Amino acid sequence: MALYKRNTIKRGKRDNQNADEMIKTENLTKVYNGNKAVDNLNLEIAEGDIFGFLGPNGAGKSTTILMLVGMIEPTDGKCFINDLEVARNPIKVKEIIGYLPENVGFYGNMTAEQNLDYFARFYATMDANERKKRIEELLELVQLDSVSQKVGGYSRGMTQRLGFAQALLNNPEVILLDEPTTNLDPEGVVQLRQTLKKLSDEGKTIFFSSHILAEVAQVCNTIGIISNGTLIERGTLDEIKTKLDVRKTVKIIVETTNEDIPKIEHENIVNVEYKGRRAVIEAKSDIREDISRYLVENNIGIKELRIEEPTLEDIFMESVYKGKGGK
Amino acid sequence: MAGIFVVAKKEFLDHVMGKKFLAILAILMIISLLAMYQGVESYNKQLDSYKGQIAEIEEHPEGMPPGWMPEKPSILFVFQMMSALFGILGAILAIAIGFNLISGEKESGSLKSLLSHPVFRDTIINGKALGGMGALGFAMLVMTLLSIGILMMLGIMPTGDEFVRILVFMGFTLLFMFSFFAIALMCSTIAKNSTRAITYTLVIFIVISFVMPIAGTFVGMQLAGDMPEFSGVRVEIQETNESGDISKEEQIEEQERIQEERQEEMQEYWKKVMGIQEMFSIADPLSNFNKVSAAVLNPRFQSFRGFFGPMGEPPAETSILEALGIVWKNLLVLLLFPVVMFAIAYIRFMRMDIR
Numbered sequence: 252m253a254l255y256k257r258n259t260i261k262r263g264k265r266d267n268q269n270a271d272e273m274i275k276t277e278n279l280t281k282v283y284n285g286n287k288a289v290d291n292l293n294l295e296i297a298e299g300d301i302f303g304f305l306g307p308n309g310a311g312k313s314t315t316i317l318m319l320v321g322m323i324e325p326t327d328g329k330c331f332i333n334d335l336e337v338a339r340n341p342i343k344v345k346e347i348i349g350y351l352p353e354n355v356g357f358y359g360n361m362t363a364e365q366n367l368d369y370f371a372r373f374y375a376t377m378d379a380n381e382r383k384k385r386i387e388e389l390l391e392l393v394q395l396d397s398v399s400q401k402v403g404g405y406s407r408g409m410t411q412r413l414g415f416a417q418a419l420l421n422n423p424e425v426i427l428l429d430e431p432t433t434n435l436d437p438e439g440v441v442q443l444r445q446t447l448k449k450l451s452d453e454g455k456t457i458f459f460s461s462h463i464l465a466e467v468a469q470v471c472n473t474i475g476i477i478s479n480g481t482l483i484e485r486g487t488l489d490e491i492k493t494k495l496d497v498r499k500t501v502k503i504i505v506e507t508t509n510e511d512i513p514k515i516e517h518e519n520i521v522n523v524e525y526k527g528r529r530a531v532i533e534a535k536s537d538i539r540e541d542i543s544r545y546l547v548e549n550n551i552g553i554k555e556l557r558i559e560e561p562t563l564e565d566i567f568m569e570s571v572y573k574g575k576g577g578k
Numbered sequence: 579m580a581g582i583f584v585v586a587k588k589e590f591l592d593h594v595m596g597k598k599f600l601a602i603l604a605i606l607m608i609i610s611l612l613a614m615y616q617g618v619e620s621y622n623k624q625l626d627s628y629k630g631q632i633a634e635i636e637e638h639p640e641g642m643p644p645g646w647m648p649e650k651p652s653i654l655f656v657f658q659m660m661s662a663l664f665g666i667l668g669a670i671l672a673i674a675i676g677f678n679l680i681s682g683e684k685e686s687g688s689l690k691s692l693l694s695h696p697v698f699r700d701t702i703i704n705g706k707a708l709g710g711m712g713a714l715g716f717a718m719l720v721m722t723l724l725s726i727g728i729l730m731m732l733g734i735m736p737t738g739d740e741f742v743r744i745l746v747f748m749g750f751t752l753l754f755m756f757s758f759f760a761i762a763l764m765c766s767t768i769a770k771n772s773t774r775a776i777t778y779t780l781v782i783f784i785v786i787s788f789v790m791p792i793a794g795t796f797v798g799m800q801l802a803g804d805m806p807e808f809s810g811v812r813v814e815i816q817e818t819n820e821s822g823d824i825s826k827e828e829q830i831e832e833q834e835r836i837q838e839e840r841q842e843e844m845q846e847y848w849k850k851v852m853g854i855q856e857m858f859s860i861a862d863p864l865s866n867f868n869k870v871s872a873a874v875l876n877p878r879f880q881s882f883r884g885f886f887g888p889m890g891e892p893p894a895e896t897s898i899l900e901a902l903g904i905v906w907k908n909l910l911v912l913l914l915f916p917v918v919m920f921a922i923a924y925i926r927f928m929r930m931d932i933r
Binding site: 317320323341345346349352355358359360371372373374414417418420 | 596688690695929
């Protein structure tokens with residue numbers, strides 16, 4: 252589909268930059284009234300990556316994106332998109348990025364087509380025919396092609412979908428989405444995920460900001476966690492889980508086949524909760540082998556014996572809200 | 579450069595097709611029509627009186643003072659009556675279209691959408707200014723055509739000089755409207771939201787147009803010292819004074835000299851007061867517009883004559899260029915004011931964080 256056709260962009264090289272990096276920040280800092288909204292942020296996002304930028308409300312996600320798109324000026328540090336420093340090349344950067352702001356807005360007195368056509372007129376490379384064709388494609392993609400009413404009468408979900416269309420208007424290399432699933436219904440969320448995966452397959456770099464871990468986990472292959480303006484961790488989902496799991500114990504689930512679990516004693520056990528044939532054991536180490544041996548010796552059939560892995564949500568809550576993220 | 583016209587075209591169409599603009603323009607037109615109707619009625623009465631006086635002179639030339647000729651009324655009188663109204667309504671229209679140009683886009687979120695595309699910030703603010711000024715120009719064009727059309731429909735044909743003066747007056751009215759448009763645009767850029775923007779604009783409007791001139795008069799009267807006594811009552815002239823050494827003629831001369839001195843003192847006093855008052859209202863587009871309008875619409879315009887100036891010959895007729903030369907300072911302020919306000923809005927908009 253033409254929507255996902257790759258842009259051919261000539262890339263200049265900077266000595267200090269890896270050729271695969273599409274988004275990079277160097278000591279990026281933004282101070283508002285003496286408070287650091289973003290504090291010395293260093294990020295490198297590879298071309299074709301779907302990067303999830305995760306953090307609670309007020310962590311500095313939107314401020315970072317706004318600096319990446321040139322809406323606000325960094326107090327200190329620099330940011331680059333495709334080797335171009337944003338502050339020095341705002342127009343060139345905007346030619347290759349698409350941005351969906353949080354709570355995106357449009358001109359209420361105009362239709363979706365008129366709004367998109369207005370924005371498209373700022374691209375010197377798009378003539379009237381190309382604009383028309385592109386707008387039709389995008390409105391079809393976001394299922395607003397049959398809507399003729401003015402944007403002022405749109406629901407928030409429709410506005411969000413139009414926002415996504417305007418972010419793709421110039422077939423961008425880099426797509427920055429700030430809380431893109433806000434206001435979308437479940438069907439809209441699924442469609443967004445599918446579209447993002449298609450865009451990623453086409454080699455687009457996607458920067459996906461959200462405060463909802465499940466959303467990020469669904470679509471992103473790498474994530475960065477920000478809290479109080481500081482990047483706490485970054486990596487793949489598994490790497491993040493490992494790095495952030497600060498718990499000192501493991502949780503073992505045991506379930507027998509036909510009779511209640513007898514009392515289990517082990518020097519590493521911290522706590523046990525018995526519920527008939529099921530027990531949840533908190534231990535200092537993985538003692539499944541010892542448990543298994545003990546149950547077999549007592550002729551008790553084992554239905555289930557596993558370690559319960561913490562979810563990313565658990566780790567996120569633990570690290571960002573209670574642990575490492577708290578300043 | 580092309581981007582400016584893209585923005586300006588959209589803004590212009592938004593304004594002239596917007597309900598707010600059309601409603602205020604309609605009010606402006608209705609009130610102007612009423613003012614014109616009144617003005618034309620007064621003009622016709624003056625014209626009838628003039629014709630009667632001419633007929634009287636032709637019938638009884640011996641009964642008229644030597645060299646006296648009645649003055650033919652000018653159609654500019656109609657516009658003189660309208661100018662104050664034009665000023666206030668023009669300011670309201672300009673404020674109405676300017677106060678939410680930036681703040682409204684910040685509130686709706688469309689500014690972020692717009693700025694995420696390859697467009698310079700100066701393109702946006704310049705385009706918005708151009709579009710707004712275009713809309714005001716459109717309103718003024720409609721008003722000018724309407725005014726001249728009505729005059730012609732009523733069978734009143736302005737002379738060449740009057741026609742030029744009407745057009746120049748409309749041009750300065752537009753310039754005056756730009757001043758308030760620029761104030762509103764500046765407030766729209768500075769304020770966090772449109773409610774604050776309109777509040778700031780109205781406060782500035784009231785302070786510079788009403789509070790400052792009143793304060794200027796008050797301060798002027800305080801600083802100018804005590805008002806000289808002016809006595810219009812003449813002391814009874816005696817054949818000779820008590821000592822008998824001053825004649826009646828000499829007493830009259832002495833009295834006239836005292837009267838003249840007092841007149842001069844009074845004129846000097848009011849010049850001081852007006853000078854200080856002018857300092858306070860130097861930044862007031864309304865005061866400057868009123869002075870420039872008076873110069874343009876009154877062919878016998880003179881600058882300060884004083885309230886107690888000699889009532890001799892009526893002032894000589896001045897050409898429009900001469901009249902504008904008299905009020906050049908006001909004209910300069912009227913030209914500079916929107917430029918300064920726009921410059922503040924421009925700098926602020928270029929540097930602001932769009933959050």
